[in-house]
Amino acid sequence: MSTIATRLSRLLLLVASATVGVAAADGGTITGKVEATPAKYLEETVVYLKGPKGAVKPEVKVMDQRAMAFIPHVLAITLGDTVKFQNHDGVVHNVYSPDNEGVNLGSFKQEEERSYTFGQEGSYSQLCSMHPEMLAYVFVSPTPYKAVVDKKGSFTISNVPPGTWQVAVWNSRLKAADKSVTVVAGQTVTVNLAVKR
Amino acid sequence: MTFSKTTPLRLVLLTVALALATPASAIPAFARKYTTSCLTCHTVYPKLTPFGEAFRRNGYMFPGVDSDVIKAEQIPMGQEANKKTFPETAWPSSIPASVPLSVGANGKAVFTPSKTSSAGVASNGTKFTLQDLTPEAHIWAGASVDDNITLWAELTFSGAADVEHAQILFNNLLGPKHAVNLIVGHGFPNVTQYGPHSSYLGDAMLPTMPVTAIYRPADLGADPWTLVDNYTGMEVNGVIGGRFDYALGLNAGKTPGSGLSVPTDNFYGRIGFKVGGMRLDGEGSSGAADATRPWAEDAFGVYAFGYQSHSRVDPSAVAAGLTTFGDTANVIGLGARGTYGSAELNLGAYSQKHNHASDTEGKVTGTVTFGELSYVVYPWLVPAVRVEHFGLKPDGGDSISNTLIQPGVAFLIRPNVKLVTVFNYERTNGFPTTGGWMGGASDFGQHVSTAPASGATKLSEFETVGFFLAWAN
Numbered sequence: 018m019s020t021i022a023t024r025l026s027r028l029l030l031l032v033a034s035a036t037v038g039v040a041a042a043d044g045g046t047i048t049g050k051v052e053a054t055p056a057k058y059l060e061e062t063v064v065y066l067k068g069p070k071g072a073v074k075p076e077v078k079v080m081d082q083r084a085m086a087f088i089p090h091v092l093a094i095t096l097g098d099t100v101k102f103q104n105h106d107g108v109v110h111n112v113y114s115p116d117n118e119g120v121n122l123g124s125f126k127q128e129e130e131r132s133y134t135f136g137q138e139g140s141y142s143q144l145c146s147m148h149p150e151m152l153a154y155v156f157v158s159p160t161p162y163k164a165v166v167d168k169k170g171s172f173t174i175s176n177v178p179p180g181t182w183q184v185a186v187w188n189s190r191l192k193a194a195d196k197s198v199t200v201v202a203g204q205t206v207t208v209n210l211a212v213k214r
Numbered sequence: 215m216t217f218s219k220t221t222p223l224r225l226v227l228l229t230v231a232l233a234l235a236t237p238a239s240a241i242p243a244f245a246r247k248y249t250t251s252c253l254t255c256h257t258v259y260p261k262l263t264p265f266g267e268a269f270r271r272n273g274y275m276f277p278g279v280d281s282d283v284i285k286a287e288q289i290p291m292g293q294e295a296n297k298k299t300f301p302e303t304a305w306p307s308s309i310p311a312s313v314p315l316s317v318g319a320n321g322k323a324v325f326t327p328s329k330t331s332s333a334g335v336a337s338n339g340t341k342f343t344l345q346d347l348t349p350e351a352h353i354w355a356g357a358s359v360d361d362n363i364t365l366w367a368e369l370t371f372s373g374a375a376d377v378e379h380a381q382i383l384f385n386n387l388l389g390p391k392h393a394v395n396l397i398v399g400h401g402f403p404n405v406t407q408y409g410p411h412s413s414y415l416g417d418a419m420l421p422t423m424p425v426t427a428i429y430r431p432a433d434l435g436a437d438p439w440t441l442v443d444n445y446t447g448m449e450v451n452g453v454i455g456g457r458f459d460y461a462l463g464l465n466a467g468k469t470p471g472s473g474l475s476v477p478t479d480n481f482y483g484r485i486g487f488k489v490g491g492m493r494l495d496g497e498g499s500s501g502a503a504d505a506t507r508p509w510a511e512d513a514f515g516v517y518a519f520g521y522q523s524h525s526r527v528d529p530s531a532v533a534a535g536l537t538t539f540g541d542t543a544n545v546i547g548l549g550a551r552g553t554y555g556s557a558e559l560n561l562g563a564y565s566q567k568h569n570h571a572s573d574t575e576g577k578v579t580g581t582v583t584f585g586e587l588s589y590v591v592y593p594w595l596v597p598a599v600r601v602e603h604f605g606l607k608p609d610g611g612d613s614i615s616n617t618l619i620q621p622g623v624a625f626l627i628r629p630n631v632k633l634v635t636v637f638n639y640e641r642t643n644g645f646p647t648t649g650g651w652m653g654g655a656s657d658f659g660q661h662v663s664t665a666p667a668s669g670a671t672k673l674s675e676f677e678t679v680g681f682f683l684a685w686a687n
Contacts, residue, residue: 055282115298142295146303149292214279 044176045200047162047184049208051170053191061189062212063093063156064172065163068182073161077101077132080143080153082110087143087153095161096138103130110148114141114155140187156187188212241354241368242316242630242686244274249285251629252686257593258624258632259686260411263509268496270409271453273385273395274356274364277496281361287311291359307359314357318686321348325679333677347683354686362386366401378444392453392495400446404461406549407486407494407517410442412560414588414598414624415636418442420549421602423566423580426525426541428606428645430572434536439468439525441545441566445480456493459517460485467523476538478524482545486517491553509590510556519564521545541570547582556590577609594626600636614644634682641674 047066053059075097081088083105094100102112104125113121117137124147125131135141135157143153156163162182164172179202186193191212198208245252252259255266262270268277276283292306324343326334337343355367368379381399388394402410405420412419424438447465454460460483467480491513492499502508523543529536547564563583571578581604588598600620607613622636 057282057285115295142293144293144295144299149296149303149306150290152290152293152295214282 043202044178045202046205047174047177047198047200047208048205049172049210051166051172051186051193052209052211053170053188054211054213058188058190058212059166059170060168061091061154062166062170062191063091063158063163063187064166064174064210065093065156065158065185065187066160066174066177066182067185067195069160069162069178069180071161071178073097075099075134079103080155082106082112082145082151085148085151087145087151089153089165091154091156091165093156093158093163093165094135095163096157096159097134098157099132099134100155101130101132104128108147110151111144111146113144113146115144116141140189154189184208184210186210186212190214241356242318243314243354243356244269246312246316247286247310247314247357248276248283253593253629256629257509257590258414258596258626258634259630260409261414261596261624262409262412264492264502264511264513265496265499265508267408267412268492268494268499271451271459272392272495273362273383273397274366275358275361275385277499279361280358284358307363309359310357314355316354316356316686317352318354318684319348319351320682320684321346321350322680322682323347325681327676327679331675331677332673352686390454391497394450394452397449397451399448400444402442402444403447403463403465403482403521404449404451405441405482405484405519405521405547406562407459407484407488407515408551408560413586413600414596415586415600415620415622415634416602419560419586420547420562420564421582421584421604423582423604423606425543425566425568425578425580425606426571429578429608434527434529434572437468439523439543441521441564443468447480453493453495456495456497457489458485458487459494468525476526476528478526478540480521480523482519482521484517484519486515486549488513488515490514507556507590509593511553512555514550514552516550517548519545519547519549539570541568543568558586558588558590560584560586571608578611579607579609581605594629596624598622598624612644614642616640616642616645630687631685632683634680636680636682637676638678638680639676643672645671 051059051062051064053062073095076095077099078092078094079101080092081103085106092100102122104110104127107127109124109126111122111124112131117139120133120141122131122133135155138157138159141155141157143155145151162174162177164174166172177200179200181197181199183195184198185195191214193210193212196208196210198206200206242252255262255269257263269275288308289311290306290308292304294306296303296306326337326341326343328334329339349372351371353369355365358364362385364383364385366379366381366383370376370378377400379401381397381401384396386392387396406412408419410418420442422440422442424440427438445465445467447463449461449463451461452459463482465480467478488494491511502510504510525541526538527541528538543566545564545566547562549562552559563581566580566582568578570576584600584602586598586600588596590596602618604616605613617640619639620636622634624632624634626632
């Protein structure tokens with residue numbers, strides 16, 4: 018009896034694994050590294066794809082204000098996503114951006130939060146009118162295929178539909194030309210990029 | 215007019231103090247800002263490399279985008295995006311997280327080989343004059359508030375505190391980058407194409423000639439106007455096309471530190487160009503031909519300048535019966551620098567005409583010529599020889615002259631600690647020796663009871679060996 022049960026559980030596990038494998042194999046992965054000159058601006062970099070739109074359900078992301086800083090410093094979202102701005106400081110903050118359509122969420126006190134759905138592609142500088150040293154960026158990607166680089170400049174964009182797409186880079190100060198990349202289902206392709214003045 | 219027995223001694227101290235004017239150009243605060251070595255901009259400081267000269271001309275900013283190369287932590291006083299919200303918000307800037315200060319000291323020891331030389335007599339036979347080894351201390355401040363504005367100040371302590379520099383530099387105001395800059399505050403007029411301390415052996419690149427100090431009695435001659443000094447005013451300067459540069463300035467002239475001088479309008483201007491080597495603004499440089507010798511280049515630069523100084527002297531505080539009188543000094547000059555690899559030759563000459571050199575003297579025409587040849591053997595070892603010649607001719611009076619020949623060696627003990635050894639040989643004809651001769655361009659005595667006269671004093675002597683020591687941190 019125990020043998021039958023064991024065999025049955027193994028069979029179920031195998032079927033489940035195969036199902037996951039097929040799902041992963043539907044898309045490919047783009048990975049790589051960005052080099053920035055000067056390097057000190059590296060962390061203000063987003064890599065994204067210009068091509069595949071896809072049907073994407075809007076999401077709600079969070080940007081906190083804590084210890085007199087926006088967290089995270091760079092937030093990448095997809096066009097149509099909403100950002101919930103929080104205040105976990107003991108002082109009143111404001112969130113505004115002079116970029117694109119212009120945003121001003123007014124003043125909000127501790128534990129208060131306000132949301133905004135960004136209406137245009139591109140970057141929005143996030144500022145606090147009461148504390149001019151505070152700065153963050155919300156980057157609104159035209160597609161859901163985007164990633165903020167880590168401290169070493171590495172990035173990974175998963176579940177990319179197969180096809181040939183343009184890989185683009187946004188940086189707060191630096192620029193790079195787009196690169197074309199061909200994604201194959203179930204495979205990982207590496208793209209390295211360099212941003213500079 | 216009376217003179218105390220200590221007047222000669224005070225004059226010696228004055229001349230020594232003048233000779234020890236501040237060796238400041240760029241400062242460790244800037245090294246901290248960029249987290250870079252002093253040797254990025256200097257060989258034996260304050261002598262600047264071509265890159266250091268470009269940094270100075272750019273208003274103490276790197277070529278390209280200055281903030282790109284700042285490594286020291288900065289505290290933003292606003293964000294770039296605030297420029298879009300101006301005037302609702304203040305224009306953004308930043309301040310360094312650490313106070314941008316540097317400290318330093320400098321001085322010299324003097325060896326006088328002969329007790330009977332004029333220097334030996336002036337020092338009362340003392341062979342080793344050591345009390346001036348560290349007579350000056352400095353606090354420097356230097357920081358940028360954004361990619362176009364620099365703050366720069368220097369406070370010198372030599373008995374009393376003195377603000378030697380306090381300037382705000384507005385860079386890149388109009389047109390192409392570096393074309394129009396504005397300096398406001400207290401500092402050196404840029405009458406040369408190169409830094410004012412661009413000498414391995416002397417304090418200043420241009421020798422100064424305190425004509426009125428020589429032709430006026432001591433009490434009236436104190437605190438004379440000279441071409442190279444710190445004045446309060448404003449200057450527009452710039453580099454055009456990387457090869458042409460200019461400066462136009464207006465300042466208040468000699469400020470009334472002695473209680474004698476009244477602020478007046480002083481004007482000056484300079485034009486110049488450079489061929490070969492690094493551009494004057496350092497933009498687009500591909501580096502030195504030999505990367506191990508970043509100071510070396512094959513280049514030639516030339517410049518011309520003019521200066522009109524108006525001085526008004528109110529002698530009532532020191533001499534009864536004298537009325538206020540004015541003096542105008544017109545200066546025109548030329549300078550050139552040729553570099554071939556690690557060898558460099560600086561040449562210059564100017565004429566300085568005063569129309570009222572003292573309360574009794576009329577016109578006096580002075581001429582100054584100088585040359586300095588140096589070779590950077592290593593970035594820490596630079597032998598050089600400097601020659602300065604001064605001539606003075608009052609209308610209807612005797613011509614007098616003075617020549618200094620100064621071979622020497624500049625050492626960097628460490629990039630921020632230096633020792634310069636200078637041998638002073640001097641020939642003079644007619645210059646007064648009352649104040650003593652200690653070597654150096656500023657070591658003119660003042661006539662106390664006998665006016666300068668040809669043949670009155672003829673000297674040709676090896677006077678002193680000066681050991682200049684300085685550090686900055």
